[in-house]
Amino acid sequence: MAKLNLNRMEMPRQNPIERGKNFNEVALGYTREMAKEEASRCIQCAKRPCTEGCPVMVDIPEFIKAVTEDNMPEAVRALKGKNALPGICGRVCPQEVQCEAVCTLGKKGAPVAIGRLERYVADWERENIAPDKRKVEMAPATGKKVAVVGSGPASLTAAADLTKMGHEVVMFEALHVAGGVLMYGIPEFRLPKAVVQGEVEFVKSLGVDIRLNSVVGKLNTVDELLQNGYSAVFLGTGAGLPIFLNCPGENLNGIYSANEFLTRVNLMKAYRFPEYDTPVRIGKRVAVIGGGNVAMDSARCALRLGAEKVYVIYRRSAVELPARHEEVENAQEEGIDFRFLTNPKQFIGDDSNNLAAMECYQMELGEPDASGRRRPVVKEGSEFKIDVDVAIIALGTTPNPLIASTTDGLETTKHGTVVADESTGKTVKAGVWAGGDLVTGAATVISAMGAGKRAAADIDKFLRG
Amino acid sequence: MYKILHIEQLVPSIHLFKVEAPEVAKKAQAGQFVVVRLDENGERIPLTFADWDAQEGTVTIIFMEVGTTTHRLARMKAGDFITDFVGPLGVPTHVEKFGTVLCVAGGVGVAPIVPIARALKQNGNKVITIMGARSKNLLFWEDRLKSASDQLIVTTDDGSYGRKALVTEPLKELLESGEKIDRVIAIGPSIMMKFCAATSKPFGVKTIVSLNPIMVDGTGMCGCCRVAVGGVTKFACVEGPDFDGHQVDWNLLAARQRTYTAEEKQSLEQWRCHCGEEK
Numbered sequence: 001m002a003k004l005n006l007n008r009m010e011m012p013r014q015n016p017i018e019r020g021k022n023f024n025e026v027a028l029g030y031t032r033e034m035a036k037e038e039a040s041r042c043i044q045c046a047k048r049p050c051t052e053g054c055p056v057m058v059d060i061p062e063f064i065k066a067v068t069e070d071n072m073p074e075a076v077r078a079l080k081g082k083n084a085l086p087g088i089c090g091r092v093c094p095q096e097v098q099c100e101a102v103c104t105l106g107k108k109g110a111p112v113a114i115g116r117l118e119r120y121v122a123d124w125e126r127e128n129i130a131p132d133k134r135k136v137e138m139a140p141a142t143g144k145k146v147a148v149v150g151s152g153p154a155s156l157t158a159a160a161d162l163t164k165m166g167h168e169v170v171m172f173e174a175l176h177v178a179g180g181v182l183m184y185g186i187p188e189f190r191l192p193k194a195v196v197q198g199e200v201e202f203v204k205s206l207g208v209d210i211r212l213n214s215v216v217g218k219l220n221t222v223d224e225l226l227q228n229g230y231s232a233v234f235l236g237t238g239a240g241l242p243i244f245l246n247c248p249g250e251n252l253n254g255i256y257s258a259n260e261f262l263t264r265v266n267l268m269k270a271y272r273f274p275e276y277d278t279p280v281r282i283g284k285r286v287a288v289i290g291g292g293n294v295a296m297d298s299a300r301c302a303l304r305l306g307a308e309k310v311y312v313i314y315r316r317s318a319v320e321l322p323a324r325h326e327e328v329e330n331a332q333e334e335g336i337d338f339r340f341l342t343n344p345k346q347f348i349g350d351d352s353n354n355l356a357a358m359e360c361y362q363m364e365l366g367e368p369d370a371s372g373r374r375r376p377v378v379k380e381g382s383e384f385k386i387d388v389d390v391a392i393i394a395l396g397t398t399p400n401p402l403i404a405s406t407t408d409g410l411e412t413t414k415h416g417t418v419v420a421d422e423s424t425g426k427t428v429k430a431g432v433w434a435g436g437d438l439v440t441g442a443a444t445v446i447s448a449m450g451a452g453k454r455a456a457a458d459i460d461k462f463l464r465g
Numbered sequence: 466m467y468k469i470l471h472i473e474q475l476v477p478s479i480h481l482f483k484v485e486a487p488e489v490a491k492k493a494q495a496g497q498f499v500v501v502r503l504d505e506n507g508e509r510i511p512l513t514f515a516d517w518d519a520q521e522g523t524v525t526i527i528f529m530e531v532g533t534t535t536h537r538l539a540r541m542k543a544g545d546f547i548t549d550f551v552g553p554l555g556v557p558t559h560v561e562k563f564g565t566v567l568c569v570a571g572g573v574g575v576a577p578i579v580p581i582a583r584a585l586k587q588n589g590n591k592v593i594t595i596m597g598a599r600s601k602n603l604l605f606w607e608d609r610l611k612s613a614s615d616q617l618i619v620t621t622d623d624g625s626y627g628r629k630a631l632v633t634e635p636l637k638e639l640l641e642s643g644e645k646i647d648r649v650i651a652i653g654p655s656i657m658m659k660f661c662a663a664t665s666k667p668f669g670v671k672t673i674v675s676l677n678p679i680m681v682d683g684t685g686m687c688g689c690c691r692v693a694v695g696g697v698t699k700f701a702c703v704e705g706p707d708f709d710g711h712q713v714d715w716n717l718l719a720a721r722q723r724t725y726t727a728e729e730k731q732s733l734e735q736w737r738c739h740c741g742e743e744k
Contacts, residue, residue: 174684176502176509176549213551215684219488240686244698251691251698251717253724260687268508268681274735277508277533278681279728353720400685402703 006109009038011116016333020303023188023271026330027091027119032070035120039067041105042112049102050114055450056157058082060099060114063121072128075121077135083118084160084203085153085449087126087195088182090119093446094324126198131205138206139166144463147172147230148208149216149403152180153445154436155236156203157452158459162234163206165460170230172214177267180238181437182445184267185259187297189304190327193266217402222410226431232459234425235418236452239397239437245289249347250393254281254355258290258298258394265301280305283390287311287358289344290394291320294442296327298392299336310336311386315343315363315376341365343376345383347391357387399438407432417441425455433459467550470523472543475605478530479573480539481515487522489552495580496558496675496707499526500683502549503537510534511680511702513652514553515576524552527576533732554683555706558673560584564647567639567670568594568614569632569661571653575606577675578652582613585650591615595635597653601626632657633664640668648673651710655718662710672710676701678721693717 012028013019019026030038042064050060059078066075079086095101095115103111125134144167148159151173159169177183182196204210216222216237225233242257244250256264261280264270268278286302288295291314303310312331314321317340321328332338341363348357362382365374398416409429411419418427418434425433435451437443471483489499498513516525530539541547558581566585570578575596585592594614598604600623611617618635619627628635632653640646649672651661658674665672678690678701685703692701693714699705 174551175682176551213549214488215551215554218553218684219492240684242686242688244688246698251693251721253721257688260681260689263681263687269506273728274732276506277732279725279732281724352723353717402685 005041006105008041008110008113009034009116011113016335019189020334023304025192026189029123030116030120035067035117036070038113039064039117042068043105045104047104049104050099050112053099053102054082055098055446056082056453058099058118064112064114064117067117067121072121072124076125076129079118079121080125083449084157085199085445086118087122087199088153088191089446089449090115090117090122091191091195092186092444094444096325098446123195126195131198131202134202134205136164136206138164141168142166142463144168144231145170145229146459146463147225147233148236149222149233150174150180150236150238150436150438151178151200151210152182152236152238152436152448154238154438154448154452154455155180155234156199157449158234158236158435158456159208160203160206161453161456162459163203163208165456167460167463169208171208171210172216172219173210173212174215175267176212178210178212180236181240184263185294185297187262187266187301189300190297215402217406222403222407222432231431231463233432234452234455234459235403235427235432235434235438236436236448237400237403237438239399239417239442241398241400241416242393243395243397244393245344245395247344247346249349249355252347252349252355253353254283254389255347255391255393258288258294258392259397261298261392262294262301265305271301271305281390282306283388285309285311285386285388286390286392287313287344287386287388288392288394289313290396291316292322292394292396293324293327294396295394296323296331298394299331300334302390302392303334303336307390311388312336312338313342313344313358313360314338314340316365316373317341320373341376343378344391348385355389355391357385358391359383359385397437397442399441403438415441423454424458425451426458466546466548469541469543469545469547472541475527476603478539479527479603479605480530481525481527482538482541483523483525484547484550485522486524486550486552489550490517490522490524491519493517493519493524493553494557495560495584496577497553497555498683498706499524499550499552500554500680501526501534501538501547503534504548507537507548508534509549509681509683511554511677511683513577513675513706514580516580524550527573529573532729533736536733536736551683554702556704558584558650558675558707560588562589565591565593565645567636567646567649568592569636569649569651569653569657570594570596570610571632571651571657572598572603574651574653574657574675575610578650579606579609579613581650581652582610586613586615593639594618595620595632597621597630597632597657599623631660633660636661637664640665640670646670649710650674655715655722658710659713659715662713662715666711673707674710674713675706676708676713676718677706678718679724691721
């Protein structure tokens with residue numbers, strides 16, 4: 001038996017100083033040799049816990065075996081059998097808490113770098129096989145029409161599956177490009193927009209009719225869709241409503257929700273202003289409030305725009321930081337200054353309503369709250385000021401209320417999420433399914449995709465009677 | 466891609482575009498707006514409905530040349546295409562039988578006031594409209610406003626046409642006249658709406674204004690359009706654009722509208738350098 005290699009192949013990355021000045025992808029991708037070497041670490045164990053650990057049950061050992069054999073078309077087939085957007089998942093999935101967390105090799109050493117291999121296979125396909133040349137098995141047309149609202153990961157997955165099952169799918173997207181949070185939220189240096197558009201083109205090539213600039217709830221309602229020829233509706237409108245602190249001074253010029261900041265920078269390409277018309281304020285001293293992946297993304301974008309100093313202000317400690325470890329590490333390497341146990345009290349402006357400083361409290365951790373994490377408590381009298389000229393509020397998002405407020409009979413929670421069955425995505429409203437962040441609140445791309453898959457299967461069952 | 470069917474230069478720097486947008490035209494209501502993006506490099510800007518025709522499948526927008534986007538728009542021709550045109554956005558102007566409504570239309574604010582006045586009349590209101598501009602050569606759509614109102618008062622700052630006055634003067638007189646005024650709707654530059662609201666406040670007449678903060682998506686996802694109304698932060702794109710003029714923090718609105726003055730200047734200068742060439 002070959003000697004077990006307990007160390008994984010490093011992912012080549014741009015060096016931290018260099019990459020802090022550009023928006024190019026940080027991770028450069030495996031070469032063919034690196035991929036084959038990493039793939040051969042997989043011992044093709046009988047138990048295959050990795051597949052169970054994947055929210056969409058990718059046949060991981062199969063695609064990895066094909067990589068070792070240099071049989072790329074087979075690797076693509078095995079991978080895309082379950083995952084419609086592997087170029088995206090390979091880059092943004094938290095594999096460390098999913099497939100890689102349960103990898104058999106992980107018991108002795110480093111787990112197989114499943115995510116990096118997935119990316120390698122997806123990129124190979126994108127670079128070598130045009131969307132319309134890809135072999136896809138399509139079921140015969142059923143004559144049934146399904147409306148998919150939103151074009152993020154849940155919707156793209158549902159649409160792809162439903163179309164392959166033979167149904168006619170029309171997708172309604174409010175923005176001027178498809179992809180949802182994949183386009184406006186996750187930055188170019190983590191998820192190149194060309195990769196996202198490649199996946200969108202693939203979904204279109206299957207026959208999905210994507211209608212941009214179409215705001216369901218304004219242009220038409222869900223009930224109108226059901227009355228006008230659509231036998232089922234899938235709601236994948238995400239969680240796009242920003243949460244603000246509601247502290248004094250939050251409307252000063254230079255204070256952004258992370259959504260606005262990232263939309264300007266990533267979707268509207270403000271990092272290339274004035275070549276692109278949309279501006280963004282380039283702060284010299286930027287504070288990002290929050291500790292999740294969106295906060296990391298915001299901080300790293302602010303740095304790349306030219307900030308001299310970027311702070312991440314988080315009210316709990318490093319232990320509780322919810323962002324992916326890999327992203328925190330990337331941010332720290334790039335020189336971002338993490339201030340833990342700190343929370344804003346108020347923002348202070350100058351005479352022209354411009355942000356000039358932030359007054360913060362020091363925090364300490366008390367008893368656990370509902371989320372199980374220790375509750376942050378203000379240390380009285382601990383106020384101190386930090387000079388900042390841009391602040392980005394990255395505290396999370398909840399669903400935009402537009403769909404719920406214009407759809408009779410949909411059940412929602414007090415957080416604004418839509419109630420849907422966990423295994424089927426069915427809502428209490430006849431003919432309407434929902435999945436992704438709209439149902440769970442802000443979560444991951446892959447969990448949205450899993451929801452899209454399950455809903456498509458259930459819609460298919462419903463449409464076939 | 467949305468085809469521009471017809472263009473008209475109404476007055477210096479103010480243009481009318483009729484755009485083919487059948488889905489939007491079917492659902493448009495007075496007081497709502499669209500977000501427009503010219504092309505791949507363009508930004509997204511909001512423009513209120515001036516008119517629409519559901520049968521024809523067209524929407525009419527009126528805009529003033531202010532920054533890069535509106536300068537570039539102004540150089541487009543019938544037959545050209547606008548890349549993105551999203552709507553209808555915002556909450557429609559609330560219209561019911563109020564009684565007597567004073568509409569005040571300042572400058573380019575005439576455009577959204579026309580369909581609002583029409584809707585008010587259709588709902589049994591007596592509509593008295595005041596329209597104003599800096600001078601005669603900047604007035605447009607007087608005929609449309611006249612036919613949409615029971616009474617029309619025209620003012621110019623310099624007296625070159627109609628009455629020499631700011632719109633707030635006839636507004637004040639009407640409110641003082643003893644006639645029961647049930648509502649005021651004022652649309653125009655922020656400063657004009659601010660002063661109309663200040664004028665009507667002592668009379669206790671509900672005054673609706675249409676706020677015009679900077680916007681990006683227009684659907685409630687970013688918060689760029691945050692305004693303060695009655696001390697509470699609201700997103701103008703989804704809770705507005707209409708708000709109670711007596712509750713609006715006008716200073717905050719004006720300050721936030723100036724967030725990108727330097728960048729806007731840089732962008733316009735760069736565009737001018739290219740002498741209006743397409744990028």
